[in-house]
Amino acid sequence: MSVPEQQMDELVRSEYKQGFITPIESDTLPPGLDEGVIRAISEKKGEPEWMLEKRLVAYRHWLTMPEPQWSSLHHPPIDFQSISYFSSPRPKDGPKNLDEVDPELLETYEKLGIPIDEQKALAGVAVDAVFDSVSVATTFRKPLAEAGVLFCSMSEAIREYPDLVRQYLGKVVPHKDNYFAALNSAVFSDGTFVYIPRGVRCPMELSTYFRINEAKTGQFERTLIVAEAGSHVSYLEGCTAPMRDENQLHAAVVELVALEDARIKYSTVQNWYPGDAQGRGGIYNFVTKRGDCRGDRSHISWTQVETGSAITWKYPSCILRGKDSVGEFYSVAVTKGRQQADTGTKMIHIGENTRSTIVSKGISAMQGSNAYRGLVRMTTGAENARNHTQCDSLLIGDRCSAHTYPYIEVKNPTATVEHEATTSKVGEDQLFYCRQRGLSEEDAVSMIINGFCKEVFKELPMEFAVEAQKLLAVSLEGAVG
Amino acid sequence: MLRIRDLRTSVEGKEILKGIDLEVKAGEVHAVMGPNGSGKSTLAHVLAGRDGYQVTGGDVEFLGQDLLDLEVEERAHKGLFLAMQYPVELPGVNNLTFLRESLNAVRRARGEEEMDAVGFMKLVRRKADEVKLDHKLLKRSVNAGFSGGEKKRNEILQMAMLEPRLAILDETDSGLDIDALRTVADGVNMMRSPERALIVVTHYQRLLEYIEPDHLHVLAGGRIVHSGGKELAFELEERGYGWLLEENAA
Ligand SMILES: Nc1ncnc2c1ncn2[C@@H]1O[C@H](COP(=O)(O)OP(=O)(O)O)[C@@H](O)[C@H]1O
Ligand SMILES: [Mg+2]
Numbered sequence: 121m122s123v124p125e126q127q128m129d130e131l132v133r134s135e136y137k138q139g140f141i142t143p144i145e146s147d148t149l150p151p152g153l154d155e156g157v158i159r160a161i162s163e164k165k166g167e168p169e170w171m172l173e174k175r176l177v178a179y180r181h182w183l184t185m186p187e188p189q190w191s192s193l194h195h196p197p198i199d200f201q202s203i204s205y206f207s208s209p210r211p212k213d214g215p216k217n218l219d220e221v222d223p224e225l226l227e228t229y230e231k232l233g234i235p236i237d238e239q240k241a242l243a244g245v246a247v248d249a250v251f252d253s254v255s256v257a258t259t260f261r262k263p264l265a266e267a268g269v270l271f272c273s274m275s276e277a278i279r280e281y282p283d284l285v286r287q288y289l290g291k292v293v294p295h296k297d298n299y300f301a302a303l304n305s306a307v308f309s310d311g312t313f314v315y316i317p318r319g320v321r322c323p324m325e326l327s328t329y330f331r332i333n334e335a336k337t338g339q340f341e342r343t344l345i346v347a348e349a350g351s352h353v354s355y356l357e358g359c360t361a362p363m364r365d366e367n368q369l370h371a372a373v374v375e376l377v378a379l380e381d382a383r384i385k386y387s388t389v390q391n392w393y394p395g396d397a398q399g400r401g402g403i404y405n406f407v408t409k410r411g412d413c414r415g416d417r418s419h420i421s422w423t424q425v426e427t428g429s430a431i432t433w434k435y436p437s438c439i440l441r442g443k444d445s446v447g448e449f450y451s452v453a454v455t456k457g458r459q460q461a462d463t464g465t466k467m468i469h470i471g472e473n474t475r476s477t478i479v480s481k482g483i484s485a486m487q488g489s490n491a492y493r494g495l496v497r498m499t500t501g502a503e504n505a506r507n508h509t510q511c512d513s514l515l516i517g518d519r520c521s522a523h524t525y526p527y528i529e530v531k532n533p534t535a536t537v538e539h540e541a542t543t544s545k546v547g548e549d550q551l552f553y554c555r556q557r558g559l560s561e562e563d564a565v566s567m568i569i570n571g572f573c574k575e576v577f578k579e580l581p582m583e584f585a586v587e588a589q590k591l592l593a594v595s596l597e598g599a600v601g
Numbered sequence: 602m603l604r605i606r607d608l609r610t611s612v613e614g615k616e617i618l619k620g621i622d623l624e625v626k627a628g629e630v631h632a633v634m635g636p637n638g639s640g641k642s643t644l645a646h647v648l649a650g651r652d653g654y655q656v657t658g659g660d661v662e663f664l665g666q667d668l669l670d671l672e673v674e675e676r677a678h679k680g681l682f683l684a685m686q687y688p689v690e691l692p693g694v695n696n697l698t699f700l701r702e703s704l705n706a707v708r709r710a711r712g713e714e715e716m717d718a719v720g721f722m723k724l725v726r727r728k729a730d731e732v733k734l735d736h737k738l739l740k741r742s743v744n745a746g747f748s749g750g751e752k753k754r755n756e757i758l759q760m761a762m763l764e765p766r767l768a769i770l771d772e773t774d775s776g777l778d779i780d781a782l783r784t785v786a787d788g789v790n791m792m793r794s795p796e797r798a799l800i801v802v803t804h805y806q807r808l809l810e811y812i813e814p815d816h817l818h819v820l821a822g823g824r825i826v827h828s829g830g831k832e833l834a835f836e837l838e839e840r841g842y843g844w845l846l847e848e849n850a851a
Contacts, residue, residue: 544692552651553689555673556682557703557759558710567702571693571742 136393136428139363142228142333146252148207151336153200155179158306161206161253165275165309168282178295178305185299191462192491192523193431195367195404203369205307207252207334221257225249229257232360233587234329245356246271248328252337253309260324267323269353270315274342277313284315288346292375292412292439300406300433304373308342311372316351316382325354325581330370332361332392332403338369345375347382349415354385354581360428361393365401367430372407380415380442385423387580389588392428397486399458402430409436413445413474421448422465423579425588430459435493437466440474440505447476450576454592455488455520464494464525469502469535478509481573484520495527498535505535513543514572516565544572566592602627602664602798603648603767609658610640610647616657617643619823625767628795632809632834633802635820636842641802642686644820645771649683650676664766678710680766684756684773686802691743696755699743700725704762728761732788750781757788768792769800774808786811809834819845 149160158179162172187197209222221236229236229249236249236257246260248271255273264271270281277285295305312328332339347353361368370392378384386409395402405428411420422436438447449465467476482490496507513522524541546568554564570577570589577585603625610618617640625631635641647654648661650673661668664679671679691699705715716724729736734754744752753773760768773785789799789812801812809817809831817834819827819842827833827845837845 547689548652549689550691552649552673553685553691554699554703556649556677556685557699557763558674558677558706559702560674560706563702563706567694567699568691571691571695574693 136363138232138360138391139393140231141362142224144222144224144333145210146207146334147210148204148334148337151202151204153203153205153307157205161307161309164206164208165278167275167278170282170286171278174290174295175306178302179307181295182299182302182306185302188299191433191493192489193433193460193462195431195460198369198404200303202336204334204337205253205340206309207337208254209251209256209333225251225256228331228333229329232329232331234358245325245327248273248312248326250310250312250328250330250341252332252334252339255310255312264322264324268317268320269322270313271326272313274308274311274313274344277344281313281315284346285313285344288375288377289344290375292377292410293373293408298408300371301373301408304340304342304371304408308340308373311341311343311374313343314345314353314355316347316353318348319350320348321351322353325356327356327358329358332368332370335364336366336368338371341370341372343372343374345384345386346377347379347384349380349382352383354387356387356389356581356584358389358391360391361403363393363396363401367395367401368403370403370405370407370429372409374407374409374436376411376420378411378413378415378418378420378445381417382415383419384411385421385581386411386436387584388422388424388426389584389591390424390426390428390432391591394428394457394459395430397457399430402459403428404431405429405434406431407434409434411436411438411447413438413440413442413447415445416442416471417444418442419446419448421450421579423450423576424452424463425576425580425591426451426453426461426463427591429461432459432461432463434463435465437468438476439468439470440476440502441470442474443471444473445471446474448579449476449478449480450579451480452483452573452576452588452592453481453490454483454485455490456485458487460489462491462493464492466495467497467507469496469498469505469507471501472503472505474502474505476507478507478511479575480509480511481576482513482522483516483569483572484513484522485516486520488520490521491523491525493525493527495529496537498530498532498537500531502532502535505532507537509537509539510575511539511541512572513541514569515543515545603668604662605659606661607659608644608647608656608661610643611655611657612643612653617823618647620659621823621825623818623825625798625800627766627798629815630793630799630801630812632812632814632817633800633820634804634806634817634834634837637804639820640823641820642771645683645769645802648769649673649681674706675710677763678707682760682763682765682768684753684760684768684770686771686773686775688744688752688756690745690747692745694743696741696743697725697739700759700762703759707763725762728758731791732757732761733784734758749776750778753777753781753785754788757785760792761788766796767798767800769802771802772804773801774803774805782808783811806834806838821845
């Protein structure tokens with residue numbers, strides 16, 4: 121006995137609360153992509169010659185690559201010549217101190233609930249604020265520097281710490297890795313650079329807040345986190361964009377390197393504009409994220425809550441090279457309206473006794489389509505390696521879909537791989553039961569969904585777990601039937 | 602407290618309740634019996650407001666208000682409670698959280714203050730002891746993996762916590778062993794009060810050995826075919842339903 125389809129659509133049309141546009145002057149390159157554009161980006165950012173060279177090599181390679189077709193996603197072809205590859209709010213041209221940040225921008229971030237004024241900021245959370253193609257502010261750099269932690273925009277890192285950047289950039293995700301990684305390597309604009317020295321436990325949560333504002337621009341973030349031996353860091357990224365009728369491209373590359381005994385916890389709360397109920401507009405999110413557990417006993421954990429974007433194509437992965445290294449992937453992906461997500465992870469076990477855990481929770485509502493795609497590879501050297509995968513799908517209504525594509529390759533007989541998958545539905549009986557006990561329909565749905573996502577939410581830093589729960593509640597407001 | 606007049610209800614176009622009349626006063630316990638498929642659960646669900654039950658005629662007054670006009674949760678807020686024949690599992694939803702959210706939702710709707718964590722824990726422990734529900738079950742997901750008896754005790758616990766004005770128990774006794782049956786009956790007897798009414802739906806008269814109803818109704822083919830006092834239970838035990846059905850058909 122389901123609520124009529126039409127009625128359900130009305131219920132589900134919840135608001136996207138971050139959909140406003142900041143009225144700010146910007147320096148935007150005209151749409152189009154060629155070597156001249158890449159030189160212009162590099163010049164605007166005051167990059168050294170070697171960086172420009174790297175970009176051009178990537179660009180030339182990209183030109184030879186076909187767009188990938190293997191995912192379950194459907195979208196019209198992307199016209200890469202109709203996108204602007206660089207847009208920066210005027211007149212400030214990089215992160216200076218806060219006094220110089222345009223008040224419009226300060227207000228924008230405040231409206232988004234991410235005050236970049238240190239006085240108002242969440243205690244213990246440092247923020248790098250990336251607006252279109254540039255980082256506009258980075259907070260708490262002083263106390264971090266005192267601990268030896270480098271936390272700055274990628275543009276600045278290229279200028280200030282070229283040796284570190286050259287040593288690590290493109291080593292985990294080489295430009296040849298895939299189509300979108302090649303594009304990103306050619307045109308990336310800004311992102312965050314984090315370096316934690318040997319033995320240091322980063323004294324604060326680090327975070328980057330990505331905002332796309334300008335129309336017809338793409339955002340190509342590039343983030344690199346290096347954790348030296350014995351160091352610990354927890355990093356979180358958040359993302360939003362205005363509501364626009366056209367699709368906008370976000371193609372990011374994130375690289376993590378963990379040396380001996382180092383620990384990196386990387387959390388994402390992705391809330392890009394998902395488009396309207398008819399599938400107009402929304403962000404195309406094509407992201408390559410990979411962590412290299414290079415050192416023995418290193419530990420990389422990915423946690424993601426993906427509620428936004430028209431299209432999500434994203435497989436945060438771990439290369440478990442070091443002995444006893446650990447990789448984790450905890451994911452909640454929500455698709456409603458016409459949203460499509462094809463997301464999962466790759467756990468590549470190379471070292472002995474490496475362990476990985478995958479917990480994926482897919483939620484689909486309305487005509488949303490949600491695919492989990494995960495690879496677990498046990499190479500010949502992965503003596504006694506272990507993986508456990510738990511992959512659960514929750515369906516709300518009758519027109520959505522969920523698919524799981526687990527790929528398992530085992531080359532070492534001592535390795536163990538476990539895979540469990542379930543699919544369930546938010547039933548009319550469950551909602552009736554909750555409402556009979558006095559709960560509103562919204563509260564009932566949110567309670568059932570939070571229960572479903574519990575194992576993932578508990579991996580988020582506390583301050584953000586609450587946010588993520590609220591976000592999920594808003595995202596699925598009334599999405600029942 | 603509750604007045605049902607000529608209530609007719611269809612499910613998927615098929616008429617199930619064919620004109621029910623029933624009056625329940627505060628302080629009373631009514632038993633509703635009848636063969637499988639006679640419409641007992643349908644009556645319970647339509648009173649609770651479940652989707653998919655089309656009221657095609659009649660009206661229901663509850664505490665002076667038109668019950669059929671209210672949303673499911675509004676009926677709950679007004680004090681209507683339904684212990685379900687098949688309690689639903691809510692995987693991942695902690696039983697304590699669920700109880701607390703429910704209790705506070707009802708309290709808020711009644712303009713009462715929400716109960717704080719300490720007060721709530723005290724209350725829930727005491728009530729769980731009263732209904733002999735293992736405290737371990739409080740920490741588990743609602744009904745998930747509970748045995749049949751545990752689910753029914755959990756329903757009784759919810760009822761005891763929410764303190765409804767009118768509780769409808771839909772075959773809470775089905776599938777229970779004698780110990781569990783006693784516990785459920787004790788739970789119900791504890792709820793008896795001059796301000797509260799209970800409707801106990803049962804398929805067997807066994808439960809009525811422990812819960813003495815003030816009135817007993819026999820539902821058959823979507824109609825109340827016979828009403829009487831508790832002595833009717835013994836007659837039913839001896840003679841079955843057959844004579845009533847024949848009498849009604851005649
Ligand atoms: N969801 C439903 N869809 C179709 N028919 C139903 C549904 N629920 C109940 N019925 C029918 O309604 C009649 C009464 O059922 P029910 O109220 O469950 O009886 P009882 O609780 O007395 O055993 C039965 O004929 C049953 O098949
Ligand atoms: Mg029944």
